[in-house]
Structures are given as C-alpha cells and as structure tokens.
Amino acid sequence: MNHILKIENLHVSVGDKPILRGVNLTIKHGETHALMGPNGSGKSTLGLAIMGHPGYTVTEGSITLDGEDVLAMAPDERARTGIFMAFQRPMAIPGVKMADFLRHATTNVRNPDRKEGEELIPMREFRKELKEKMAHLRMDVEFARRYVNDGFSGGEMKRAEILQLAMLQPKFAVLDETDSGLDADAVRLASESIADIGREKMGLLIITHHDKLLVHNPPEFTHVMLGGRLVETGGKELAVELHEHGYDRIRKSYPEAEAANQEMLAEETAV
Amino acid sequence: MATDVTENDQIGEINKYNFRTETTGVFKAQKGLTAEVVNQISDIKNEPDWMREFRLKSLAEFESRPMPKWGGALDLDFQDIYYYLKPTGQSEKSWDDVPQEIKDTFDKLGIPEAEKKFLAGVKAQFESEVVYGSLQEDLAKQGVLFTDTDTAVREHPELLREYFGKVIPPTDNKFAALNSAVWSGGSFIYVPPGVQIEFPLQAYFRINAESMGQFERTLIIVDEGASIHYVEGCTAPMYTTESLHSAVVEVIVKKDARCRYTTIQNWANNIYNLVTKRAYAYQDATMEWVDGNLGSKLTMKYPAVHMMEPGARGEILSIAFSSAGQHQDAGAKLVHAAPNTTGQIISKSISKNGGRSSYRGLVRVEPGAHNSKNNVVCDALILDPESRSDTYPYIEIAEQDVQIGHEASVSRIGEEQMFYLLSRGLTESEASTMIVNGFIEPLVKELPMEYAVEMNRLIQLQMEGSVG
Ligand SMILES: Nc1ncnc2c1ncn2[C@@H]1O[C@H](COP(=O)(O)OP(=O)(O)OP(=O)(O)O)[C@@H](O)[C@H]1O
Ligand SMILES: [Mg+2]
Numbered sequence: 001m002n003h004i005l006k007i008e009n010l011h012v013s014v015g016d017k018p019i020l021r022g023v024n025l026t027i028k029h030g031e032t033h034a035l036m037g038p039n040g041s042g043k044s045t046l047g048l049a050i051m052g053h054p055g056y057t058v059t060e061g062s063i064t065l066d067g068e069d070v071l072a073m074a075p076d077e078r079a080r081t082g083i084f085m086a087f088q089r090p091m092a093i094p095g096v097k098m099a100d101f102l103r104h105a106t107t108n109v110r111n112p113d114r115k116e117g118e119e120l121i122p123m124r125e126f127r128k129e130l131k132e133k134m135a136h137l138r139m140d141v142e143f144a145r146r147y148v149n150d151g152f153s154g155g156e157m158k159r160a161e162i163l164q165l166a167m168l169q170p171k172f173a174v175l176d177e178t179d180s181g182l183d184a185d186a187v188r189l190a191s192e193s194i195a196d197i198g199r200e201k202m203g204l205l206i207i208t209h210h211d212k213l214l215v216h217n218p219p220e221f222t223h224v225m226l227g228g229r230l231v232e233t234g235g236k237e238l239a240v241e242l243h244e245h246g247y248d249r250i251r252k253s254y255p256e257a258e259a260a261n262q263e264m265l266a267e268e269t270a271v
Numbered sequence: 272m273a274t275d276v277t278e279n280d281q282i283g284e285i286n287k288y289n290f291r292t293e294t295t296g297v298f299k300a301q302k303g304l305t306a307e308v309v310n311q312i313s314d315i316k317n318e319p320d321w322m323r324e325f326r327l328k329s330l331a332e333f334e335s336r337p338m339p340k341w342g343g344a345l346d347l348d349f350q351d352i353y354y355y356l357k358p359t360g361q362s363e364k365s366w367d368d369v370p371q372e373i374k375d376t377f378d379k380l381g382i383p384e385a386e387k388k389f390l391a392g393v394k395a396q397f398e399s400e401v402v403y404g405s406l407q408e409d410l411a412k413q414g415v416l417f418t419d420t421d422t423a424v425r426e427h428p429e430l431l432r433e434y435f436g437k438v439i440p441p442t443d444n445k446f447a448a449l450n451s452a453v454w455s456g457g458s459f460i461y462v463p464p465g466v467q468i469e470f471p472l473q474a475y476f477r478i479n480a481e482s483m484g485q486f487e488r489t490l491i492i493v494d495e496g497a498s499i500h501y502v503e504g505c506t507a508p509m510y511t512t513e514s515l516h517s518a519v520v521e522v523i524v525k526k527d528a529r530c531r532y533t534t535i536q537n538w539a540n541n542i543y544n545l546v547t548k549r550a551y552a553y554q555d556a557t558m559e560w561v562d563g564n565l566g567s568k569l570t571m572k573y574p575a576v577h578m579m580e581p582g583a584r585g586e587i588l589s590i591a592f593s594s595a596g597q598h599q600d601a602g603a604k605l606v607h608a609a610p611n612t613t614g615q616i617i618s619k620s621i622s623k624n625g626g627r628s629s630y631r632g633l634v635r636v637e638p639g640a641h642n643s644k645n646n647v648v649c650d651a652l653i654l655d656p657e658s659r660s661d662t663y664p665y666i667e668i669a670e671q672d673v674q675i676g677h678e679a680s681v682s683r684i685g686e687e688q689m690f691y692l693l694s695r696g697l698t699e700s701e702a703s704t705m706i707v708n709g710f711i712e713p714l715v716k717e718l719p720m721e722y723a724v725e726m727n728r729l730i731q732l733q734m735e736g737s738v739g
Binding site: 051052053054055074075076078079080084085087090091092093094095096100101104105108109116117147148164168 | 685686687688690691692693694695696697698699700701702705706708709710711712713731
C-alpha cells in the first residue's frame with residue numbers, strides 16, 4: 001500500500017484570523033513525522049484542518065489523500081477514508097458508553113459504505129477485539145462501560161484516544177500531544193502501544209513537546225512550525241536538538257515567522 | 272376540534288398519525304358531556320349507586336371549574352368529544368384499516384405481532400391469557416389483586432370504597448373531575464402486606480382489560496412492607512381516534528412499602544394528554560415515578576408524591592421529548608408533609624424541530640416537616656434554534672431546618688462534541704442521536720431492559736426522522 005497524504009500551501013483561518021500561512025507537508029504510508037514548535041504556532045490547527053473541524057476555514061491550498069480531495073469531505077467521511085486525529089483535548093460525551101461509541105465508530109470506519117441504521121459489527125466479535133486491545137493498553141475492562149471522556153483523568157483521556165487509534169486502524173493519524181498529561185510509565189506504555197499498533201501500517205504525524213513518544217517511534221522527519229508555517233524539516237536529530245535546546249535558534253533564524261507567531265499570541269491575549 | 276390531517280405538520284416524524292377512522296359497530300354515547308351521558312356510562316357498566324353518585328358529583332365539579340390558565344394552550348371543545356366508547360369485547364376495526372406507516376413503525380420497533388394489534392386498537396384486549404395465565408395464577412396465590420378498575424368496582428367494593436378518589440378527589444383539578452365523571456378502564460392492583468413482586472408488572476399482563484381508554488383510572492395499593500414495579504404504556508405510537516386523553520392514577524404506598532411506577536408514552540400528534548398522577552407514601556415508604564413522554568399535541572403531567580409520614584421517600588424521574596407542533600408541559604410535585612422525608616426530582620427534556628418542553632415543578636415543605644431533604648435537577652437539551660425550553664420551579668418552604676437543592680441547565684448540542692463524534696466516523700444524525708441518548712441515559716438505565724432498548728431505538732427513529 002502506498003497511500004499518500006499531501007498538504008499543499010495550506011492557509012487556515014479561524015474567523016478572520018489567519019493561523020496557517022502556507023503549510024506544505026507530504027506523509028507517506030509507513031512514515032512517522034514529528035511536528036514540533038512553540039505554543040500557539042499552529043500545530044493543533046493543522047491537525048484540526050486535516051480532520052475537517054468546521055471552525056477552521058481553509059482559505060487557500062489543498063489536502064489530498066491518494067489524489068482525492070480531502071477538503072471536499074465532511075469530517076465523518078474523512079474518518080471513513082482513513083484519517084484519524086487523537087485530540088489534545090478530547091470532548092466528554094456524557095451518558096454515552098465507551099463501548100457503544102467505539103462499536104459504532106469501528107463499524108462505520110470499517111464499512112465506509114454502511115447505510116445509517118444497518119447492522120453494527122457483531123457484538124461478540126467486537127467485544128473480543130476491544131478486550132484484547134484494552135488488555136494491551138493495560139486498561140481495565142470496566143473502562144469500556146464508562147461514559148466517553150466523562151470524568152476521565154488526563155492520562156485516561158489520552159489512553160482512550162490511543163485505544164480508538166488501535167480500534168480504527170486509520171491510514172493516517174495525527175497524534176496531538178498524546179503524551180502530555182501522562183506520567184513517565186504511562187508515556188512509555190503509550191509510546192510502546194503506538195509502535196505496537198503498527199506505525200509501519202499507517203502514516204503518523206506526532207505533535208509533541210517531549211521526545212518520549214518518539215523513543216519508540218523514531219521519526220523519519222521532524223518539522224518545526226512557527227507562525228503558521230513549517231520553517232524547518234530535518235531527521236530525528238532535529239527533534240532531539242529542539243527538545244534539548246528549545247526554539248531560540250529557530251526563532252532567530254526565521255524572524256518573519258517569529259513575528260507572525262508573536263502576533264498570533266498577542267491577539268490571543270487580547271481576546 | 273382540529274383533528275384533521277395536517278400533512279405539512281410532521282413529515283418524517285414518528286408522530287404523524289393525525290387521522291380519523293370511523294369506528295363501526297362500537298357503541299357510542301352521544302357527543303358532549305351531560306348528566307345523561309354519565310348516567311348512561313354507569314348503566315352500561317352496571318355500577319353500584321355510590322359510583323354513579325361519585326360520577327355525577329364529579330361532573331358538577333367539572334362544570335363549575337374554569338379551564339386552567341397555566342400550562343399549555345388548551346384548545347378544547349368539550350361538547351365535541353365522545354366520552355365513552357363501549358368496547359364490544361371484540362373490536363370491529365380491522366388490521367387492514369391500520370395505516371401502513373403505523374405498521375412500519377411497529378416493525379421498526381420490533382413489536383411482537385399480538386401486541387401490534389392491541390396497540391393499534393384492533394384488539395380490544397391483548398391476548399394475554401395464554402402467555403400470562405400462569406403469572407396470573409402465581410399472583411393470585413400470593414393474594415395480589417390485578418384487574419381492570421371496572422371489574423374491581425364490581426368485585427372488590429370494600430377496597431374501592433375505601434381508596435378510590437381519596438388520593439386525587441374530583442375537586443383536585445378540572446381534569447381530575449372530568450376523569451372522575453367519565454372514567455373507564457385502567458388498572459387496579461392490591462399487593463398484600465409483605466408481598467414482594469419480583470418482576471415488573473405490566474399493563475399487558477392484565478386480562479379481561481378494556482382497551483386503553485381515554486379516561487383511564489388506575490388505583491394501586493401497596494400494603495405494608497410490600498413492593499411492586501408497575502409498568503404501563505409502550506414506546507410504540509398510540510393509535511387512537513380520540514383526541515382528549517385524561518387519566519388519573521392514584522397510588523397508596525403504606526409503611527415500609529415500595530412502589531415504582533414506570534410510564535412510557537408516545538402519543539399521536541393530535542392528542543391532548545392531561546394526566547393527574549399522585550401517590551401517598553407513608554412511614555419509611557418509597558414511591559418512585561419514572562415517566563417518559565413523547566409525542567402528543569400537549570401533555571400536561573406532573574406526577575406527585577406526598578410524603579405523609581416520617582421517613583417517606585419520593586423520587587420522580589421524568590423525560591420529555593418534544594418535536595414540531597408538540598408541547599410537553601411535564602414536571603413533578605413533591606410534598607413533604609412529615610419530618611425526615613426525602614425527595615428527589617430529576618427531569619430531562621429534549622426539544623427538536625420547534626418543539627417546546629417545559630419543566631413545571633413544585634416542592635413544598637409543610638409546617639412540621641423538619642429535617643426534610645429535597646433535591647431537584649432539571650436539564651434541558653435544545654437541538655435547534657426553533658425549539659424551546661422553559662423552567663417553572665415553585666418552591667414553598669414552611670420550615671427552617673431543611674435541605675433544598677435546585678440545579679437547572681439548558682444546553683445545546685455542542686459543536687465540539689459533534690465534531691468529536693464525526694471525526695470517529697459517525698454521521699451527523701448518528702452523532703446527535705448518540706448525544707441525545709447519552710443525555711437521557713441516567714433515566715433510561717432505570718427502565719426495565721426491554722423498555723430501555725425500545726426507548727433508545729425510538730429516540731433514534733425520532734432523530735433520523737426515518738419513519739413515515
Ligand atoms: N478556535 C480558535 N479560536 C480562536 N483562536 C484559535 C482557535 N484555535 C486556534 N487559535 C489560535 O491559533 C493559534 C494557533 O493555535 P494552535 O492551537 O494551533 O497552536 P499549537 O501550536 O497547537 O499550540 P500548543 O503547543 O499550545 O498546543 C493560537 O494563537 C490560537 O490562539
Ligand atoms: Mg496544540
């Protein structure tokens with residue numbers, strides 16, 4: 001399989017505020033890309049735009065998956081085409097059990113042509129698979145009976161996102177700070193699980209401020225975002241450098257992007 | 272009365288059964304309400320004099336009372352209604368006359384064949400003898416009385432005279448007076464001291480029952496230390512030709528006894544559903560109302576628990592779903608009439624496509640009801656800007672040392688919640704259905720299994736608009 005997710009000259013605004021200012025990124029199936037960058041530089045925005053969040057308007061540029069126009073698809077179609085995002089802040093859906101939600105989601109993503117109201121994947125099969133995957137993530141089975149993200153601890157929320165990744169087996173996944181809020185053990189577990197789920201079976205874009213997730217998932221490419229642009233791309237060593245030394249060098253090297261970043265931050269505090 | 276089909280009303284909705292059928296071969300009293308009609312009802316039923324007098328007094332009460340000014344818009348012409356349709360034992364209405372859309376709905380809900388006919392009004396009584404005969408025997412052995420109220424008047428006059436119309440007298444409100452004058456059908460249950468009925472008792476089980484009437488009258492007496500869970504109604508849309516339904520339900524829960532009364536109703540869109548439900552809970556007794564209301568043009572229903580003696584508990588869970596052309600004015604009443612009593616109300620309403628839901632609740636702590644606790648939570652979910660939700664909480668407290676809590680919230684389906692579910696491959700309607708089902712889950716999980724499943728399925732159909 002040679003799936004390709006291609007992002008070209010992507011400009012994204014929230015309201016009339018421009019955030020992404022021409023992002024170019026190509027992710028091939030089986031590749032792992034790290035996306036780093038200071039707070040407010042636009043990393044989550046890129047993920048949300050890929051997933052199709054209605055609040056993020058693409059004003060210019062394109063996103064294609066194997067040549068198909070992703071921007072023309074509704075978010076649910078994107079999911080069924082094989083795009084996934086583990087959210088930085090997953091939403092609680094009170095009263096909806098994890099298991100029911102996941103069974104529905106898994107059914108739809110595995111049978112993209114399913115019509116509403118048609119059968120879900122058989123309960124027994126689903127349960128068995130869910131149980132296995134949860135055991136793998138060292139999650140208590142009780143967890144499946146809890147309401148989606150409702151009252152979850154930060155760590156539980158992130159683990160639940162990884163569980164969804166494992167169940168939905170997308171072609172491309174954006175993991176937005178899936179390591180934040182996890183304790184050291186949990187990060188290692190998460191990192192291993194992502195590797196287990198099979199990073200070679202998908203294209204991964206890992207947004208992170210740490211390097212822990214990258215230990216078990218060494219990126220072929222590291223991108224640095226600043227002021228809504230990818231200003232630099234390197235290999236794994238770039239991730240190591242940024243983690244150790246921070247963004248000073250980047251900020252100095254790309255004054256224009258730095259100015260844009262400051263501008264966004266200023267607006268943010270003004271709001 | 273406006274009972275004509277209004278096609279544009281409810282396209283794609285489950286509650287679009289605004290049609291009339293000519294019922295042939297069924298005895299009809301004349302239209303309108305007079306002493307003559309009431310006497311006729313009593314004659315046909317061959318009732319004792321005390322019941323006839325009760326009816327006639329109630330009629331006078333009804334006539335002397337003005338229409339309530341609160342609640343919903345009551346566009347009713349009392350003289351244009353039939354007050355009694357005599358069931359002929361076997362109904363003349365044929366299954367072929369039942370509109371296809373109703374049949375489709377039954378299919379979608381997976382209602383068994385025999386129940387379908389009952390619900391559609393084809394059968395005046397559910398064929399329960401065969402299925403539930405042994406159950407009836409079991410109950411009888413334990414001394415449980417379970418029959419329709421008409422039969423009870425004939426067969427258990429001593430209990431009826433003692434309790435009938437005592438919790439809700441005809442003087443209570445205009446519609447209770449109306450019901451008292453023309454009532455027919457409904458369930459009568461007596462559970463002897465200490466008898467615990469393990470399984471939910473359903474209206475279906477009742478044999479020799481009259482069909483679900485417009486003016487049902489239900490009386491339940493749970494004697495000391497006994498317990499019962501009674502379930503009535505069905506999530507299938509009620510197929511009916513009469514547009515005014517006004518039931519009265521009286522429950523007496525004696526010392527240390529428990530009663531849970533679960534109702535799920537899904538009325539057709541032309542129905543005024545005006546129900547008075549009240550329970551008296553005595554020492555350390557527990558009364559719970561679980562009440563789900565869908566459909567109808569206007570529902571006014573406020574199940575009440577009066578906690579009469581120390582230690583009594585009253586709990587009311589209510590779900591209302593209103594869509595286009597529907598007004599659910601639902602709520603609850605808790606009266607703390609004794610010390611150390613505990614009450615709780617949880618109300619959830621959903622409004623969609625211009626539907627209107629109101630919560631109307633009363634919490635009253637009477638003088639002397641020291642150390643009482645009461646908590647009210649009412650949450651409204653509004654699915655679109657055309658829809659509406661209101662809250663009318665009334666609180667009257669005559670004591671100092673009481674704990675009273677009230678929380679109310681109104682929410683809309685959040686864009687972020689929606690996006691989260693969409694991003695996992697759910698369609699918009701699946702996602703909103705899921706959010707709505709999640710919203711009512713705390714109540715649905717209190718329902719007996721099969722009702723919970725039906726309820727979720729029904730919400731799904733409502734949300735998809737896939738019926739009709
Ligand atoms: N929904 C929104 N409404 C208003 N501003 C937004 C919204 N989403 C993002 N922004 C703004 O866009 C800019 C980029 O935000 P984004 O969340 O993409 O940054 P980030 O790189 O993910 O930051 P962090 O590392 O803190 O997660 C910020 O200035 C932010 O305030
Ligand atoms: Mg972010």
